[in-house]
Amino acid sequence: MTCGLPYANGDLHVGHLRSIVAGDVFTRALRSVGQETAFVCGSDMHGAPIAVEAEQEGRSPREVALEYHETYAEQFPQFGVEFDNYGHTDEPENVELTREVVRALRAEGHLVEKEVKVAYDPTTEQPLPDRFVEGTCPYCGERARGDECDEGCGRHLEPGEIEDPVSVATGEPAEYRLREHEFFRLADLQEYLQAFIDRLEGTANARKQPREWIFGDLEDWCITRDMDWGIDYPDEDGGHEDLVLYVWVDAPVEYIASTKQYSERVGAEAYDWRAVWGEGPDPELPSGEERGPPGRGDIVHVIGKDIIQHHTVFWPAMLRAAGYDEPRAVVACGWVTVDGEGLSTSRGRAVWAEEYLEAGFEPDLLRYYLTTAGGFQDDVDFSWERFRQRVNDELVDDLGNFLYRSLLFAHRNYGGTPEADVSEDVRAAVRDAVEQFRDGLDGYEVREVGDAAVDLARFGNAYIQNNEPWNLDDDAAARVIRDCVQIAKAVTVLAEPVIPDTAERVWETLDEPGSVHDATVDAALETPPAEFHEPAEPFEPVDEDHVADLAARLEERVAESDTDTETDGATGAESETEDMADTADTDADVEPLTQERISHEMFQELDMRVGRIESAEPVEGADELVRLEVDVGVDRRQVVAGLQQLHDVDDLPGTRVVVLVNLEKAELFGVESNGMVLAAGEEADLLTTHDDAALGGRVR
RNA sequence: AGCGGGAUGGGAUAGCCAGGAGAUUCCGGCGGGCUCAUAACCCGCAGACCGGUGGUUCAAAUCCACCUCCCGCUACCA
Numbered sequence: 189m190t191c192g193l194p195y196a197n198g199d200l201h202v203g204h205l206r207s208i209v210a211g212d213v214f215t216r217a218l219r220s221v222g223q224e225t226a227f228v229c230g231s232d233m234h235g236a237p238i239a240v241e242a243e244q245e246g247r248s249p250r251e252v253a254l255e256y257h258e259t260y261a262e263q264f265p266q267f268g269v270e271f272d273n274y275g276h277t278d279e280p281e282n283v284e285l286t287r288e289v290v291r292a293l294r295a296e297g298h299l300v301e302k303e304v305k306v307a308y309d310p311t312t313e314q315p316l317p318d319r320f321v322e323g324t325c326p327y328c329g330e331r332a333r334g335d336e337c338d339e340g341c342g343r344h345l346e347p348g349e350i351e352d353p354v355s356v357a358t359g360e361p362a363e364y365r366l367r368e369h370e371f372f373r374l375a376d377l378q379e380y381l382q383a384f385i386d387r388l389e390g391t392a393n394a395r396k397q398p399r400e401w402i403f404g405d406l407e408d409w410c411i412t413r414d415m416d417w418g419i420d421y422p423d424e425d426g427g428h429e430d431l432v433l434y435v436w437v438d439a440p441v442e443y444i445a446s447t448k449q450y451s452e453r454v455g456a457e458a459y460d461w462r463a464v465w466g467e468g469p470d471p472e473l474p475s476g477e478e479r480g481p482p483g484r485g486d487i488v489h490v491i492g493k494d495i496i497q498h499h500t501v502f503w504p505a506m507l508r509a510a511g512y513d514e515p516r517a518v519v520a521c522g523w524v525t526v527d528g529e530g531l532s533t534s535r536g537r538a539v540w541a542e543e544y545l546e547a548g549f550e551p552d553l554l555r556y557y558l559t560t561a562g563g564f565q566d567d568v569d570f571s572w573e574r575f576r577q578r579v580n581d582e583l584v585d586d587l588g589n590f591l592y593r594s595l596l597f598a599h600r601n602y603g604g605t606p607e608a609d610v611s612e613d614v615r616a617a618v619r620d621a622v623e624q625f626r627d628g629l630d631g632y633e634v635r636e637v638g639d640a641a642v643d644l645a646r647f648g649n650a651y652i653q654n655n656e657p658w659n660l661d662d663d664a665a666a667r668v669i670r671d672c673v674q675i676a677k678a679v680t681v682l683a684e685p686v687i688p689d690t691a692e693r694v695w696e697t698l699d700e701p702g703s704v705h706d707a708t709v710d711a712a713l714e715t716p717p718a719e720f721h722e723p724a725e726p727f728e729p730v731d732e733d734h735v736a737d738l739a740a741r742l743e744e745r746v747a748e749s750d751t752d753t754e755t756d757g758a759t760g761a762e763s764e765t766e767d768m769a770d771t772a773d774t775d776a777d778v779e780p781l782t783q784e785r786i787s788h789e790m791f792q793e794l795d796m797r798v799g800r801i802e803s804a805e806p807v808e809g810a811d812e813l814v815r816l817e818v819d820v821g822v823d824r825r826q827v828v829a830g831l832q833q834l835h836d837v838d839d840l841p842g843t844r845v846v847v848l849v850n851l852e853k854a855e856l857f858g859v860e861s862n863g864m865v866l867a868a869g870e871e872a873d874l875l876t877t878h879d880d881a882a883l884g885g886r887v888r
Numbered sequence: 889a890g891c892g893g894g895a896u897g898g899g900a901u902a903g904c905c906a907g908g909a910g911a912u913u914c915c916g917g918c919g920g921g922c923u924c925a926u927a928a929c930c931c932g933c934a935g936a937c938c939g940g941u942g943g944u945u946c947a948a949a950u951c952c953a954c955c956u957c958c959c960g961c962u963a964c965c966a
Binding site for chain 2: 193195197232234235236237238304317318333334374391392393394395396397398399400401404406407408409410413434435436439492493494495496497498501502520522523525530561562563565566567569574577578581582584585586588589590592593594596597600601635639642643646649650652653654656657658659669725726727728729806
């Protein structure tokens, strides 16, 4: 079991935790059904954003990345996430394995050299990866990063496409030079990938999204970069000393490296990484078909939905070509949104791991929320108020209360598990719950795994209520309570993957031998000890004022950041990953003032009027354009404006605006635009009046 | 723009692949009951024409076509 590697350039937040906790839940659940597993992960240390951050702070990239890595390694266990091995991509095991894989790709003849236009900083003589270049988008004319028109049309830009390139680091104009890079000819593996994608298990998005590529034309994939920070390209033939491997080559290899580290720590008898991953490259046997037997492990990758292609195209192609075994499943989870909006670390819209722990909440509560809030591949929303509701309604009132009331009743009246047989109804209910738990695992749906325990607790609450043992004589009550204690034990075992700490405490109350972490689902129907301890309340309710406070703090943070970054120019909803890139952004430049003067007469020619937007609707087929009907007092104008991505179209009607009414007419996407609505900046902040100037009033 | 995922009572969410009884469950609302328990739990009621339009069918939330909106990907962001 692996989780997508957290990229070592930011603090941990709920977005990271969702997929990592899911991996942990899967792993624990697999152990509960008796499977041997290894849960491995590591920090992703290389790549341009870390190099940029390091340069800005005047530190080495390794130092910067290691600092984040250590924080991660420390924080994951605080959320009950127990990796069997947590390494990082800059460790010798990964460096070695990565270079071995690349050598294998070359030995198999899958690599081709191609010349690529690379931007150079002429002052420092440094090659600049496209992340380090800014310029003008050739498609829309907006300011853009070298790899993507991030502020304008959003298009991906090929190297060399950007106009007027400027080095991010020095601000000097960059120049293009031809550089030789290595490309992985994915098309060589096309047939293999087509078969692979058909047998791949996991979420629907991961099984379907890559089909467009795999059944279309597979492009050559550039696997080297002009940078210092990364794993050196293995250059036995010489000529590529200055290239490092692209992070997406060495990052997934960490899955193998981390497994190997685990094997080496516990011994190959206890866990043999080769039994899972297969034999790997063998210089004596250059043909992929004739390699040793594939691993017998079932590799499952838990990732975020943004990196599906990397795990379903590039990665299996690498594995295949290097003689390693393919993943059995890729499980891609949706995002975590906060208060209904996309997570944005730079804008303060995030719930931080540290913040959560400092608020004094048990890790189990967040684990429960994140695993059961929605379908795995769907986005789920986090809000502090909903967090409180779900914890109090489901964990405290249902699961916690059932465990407490039934075990307390048993302890008070019988000192433990009363002597009686478990009824057939209850046995059946427990078996059903175990089945639900297994179905969740088989379907790669952690929510079902988590719900199995809560649903069984709800059954238990109904059971104890309907049978009213407090109104029965001792013998009859003993039978009911015997059933309830059994349900409680089953609930505890089934809840362990999601709420391990709580489950362990209940396990201790029951005076069960060993740890619940080692128990299997078989224990759900085994008799609990005849005597056990007085139970404690398993959960503390979440206080309303406490979460209101946290929510307010979050809101403040977002508001503050909004005013701070008004000139920042970022648009639209950001994903957490886009956001990681933000550290690379310098503040957007304010355009210099125009030196050339115009006459007053020329200004008089501009006929600008106060108007009010009467209606607004998106222009069909256009991403950004909105068709507006604007009342300018004496007239009603149809104006097309590029506001769609920056404003909620439904909110526009009623807005007072300033309109340039004598602009020449234009036709945009087949819609006539008769005038221009004035707006400021990249965010298209609409100009308006501060008092109530009449509609049609002239602006001078 | 292309591709993938999603849209189901006020909120959340299951069902869709393998079409068929009153569309699941939780929260919230209303009414009642109970008291072992962290004043919670149990029972009952109201509330959705299943994003839209059209089609296939005896029968569509489910299959097909087109459309709208949200999220992701589009190969040099990680």
